[in-house]
Amino acid sequence: MAGKPKLHYTKGRGKMESIRWLLAAAGVEFEEEFIETKEDLEKLRKDGSLLFQQVPLVEMDGMKMVQTRAILSYIAGKYNLYGKDLKERAWIDMYVEGTTDLMGMIMYLPFQPADSKEKHLALIIERATTRYFPVYEKALKDHGQDYLVGNKLSWADIHLLEAILMAEECKPDILAAFPLLQAFKGRTSNVPTIKKFLQPGSQRKPRPDENYMATVRKIFNI
Ligand code: GSN
Numbered sequence: 001m002a003g004k005p006k007l008h009y010t011k012g013r014g015k016m017e018s019i020r021w022l023l024a025a026a027g028v029e030f031e032e033e034f035i036e037t038k039e040d041l042e043k044l045r046k047d048g049s050l051l052f053q054q055v056p057l058v059e060m061d062g063m064k065m066v067q068t069r070a071i072l073s074y075i076a077g078k079y080n081l082y083g084k085d086l087k088e089r090a091w092i093d094m095y096v097e098g099t100t101d102l103m104g105m106i107m108y109l110p111f112q113p114a115d116s117k118e119k120h121l122a123l124i125i126e127r128a129t130t131r132y133f134p135v136y137e138k139a140l141k142d143h144g145q146d147y148l149v150g151n152k153l154s155w156a157d158i159h160l161l162e163a164i165l166m167a168e169e170c171k172p173d174i175l176a177a178f179p180l181l182q183a184f185k186g187r188t189s190n191v192p193t194i195k196k197f198l199q200p201g202s203q204r205k206p207r208p209d210e211n212y213m214a215t216v217r218k219i220f221n222i
Contacts, residue, residue, distance in 0.1 A: 002062070009035060017205055018162060021159070092156040095148055102127060102163050128167045136178075
């Protein structure tokens with residue numbers, strides 16, 4: 001039997017966090033090897049483990065997988081979270097890319113210069129409430145089902161819940177005008193595997209703080 005997937009990344013969210021979420025929601029146990037210094041990253045590069053000299057890296061099923069989107073698609077496909085046909089897959093991809101764009105904006109907030117942080121935060125809140133959340137609210141309203149695609153939990157739902165929780169860290173009442181998303185959040189947070197991941201002590205990572213940002217800047221020469 002194949003061993004557990006092994007995740008190589010820094011000890012924070014970044015581009016790996018959605019991979020942690022998806023594996024956890026799929027009920028897959030995984031190991032993590034943290035990159036804590038520039039030398040740790042250099043070692044992976046020298047070993048030839050990184051196809052494009054970048055992380056995230058996930059060792060899984062005999063592959064050394066890189067490129068976040070490729071890793072996520074593989075996991076979604078393998079664990080039946082990627083729709084029943086090409087059309088469902090296309091919808092899942094569209095929803096996922098929307099939440100990826102929103103999460104990307106949130107992810108880059110700590111990298112903004114101090115004098116433009118407030119402006120960036122305002123843009124995140126505006127985009128979340130006028131561009132992204134209305135789409136998911138409408139999808140749930142139009143089909144009246146519990147999940148975004150195919151009446152079944154998929155990668156799109158897991159990714160959306162992650163984005164909602166990140167957006168709430170920016171503005172706790174950000175879902176105020178979205179009753180169906182509030183219900184969606186409650187429902188998906190109670191899926192047993194997700195519920196477990198949301199509990200303290202799981203492999204979910206905290207919001208980046210100043211210490212973490214300093215470490216990341218050093219490791220990646222930012
Ligand atoms: O999505 C992906 O996995 C790739 N298209 C990008 C991965 C990437 O940018 N990785 C960064 C660390 S995560 N932060 O953004 C990385 O390895 N940077 C070092 C480098 O030399 O590019």
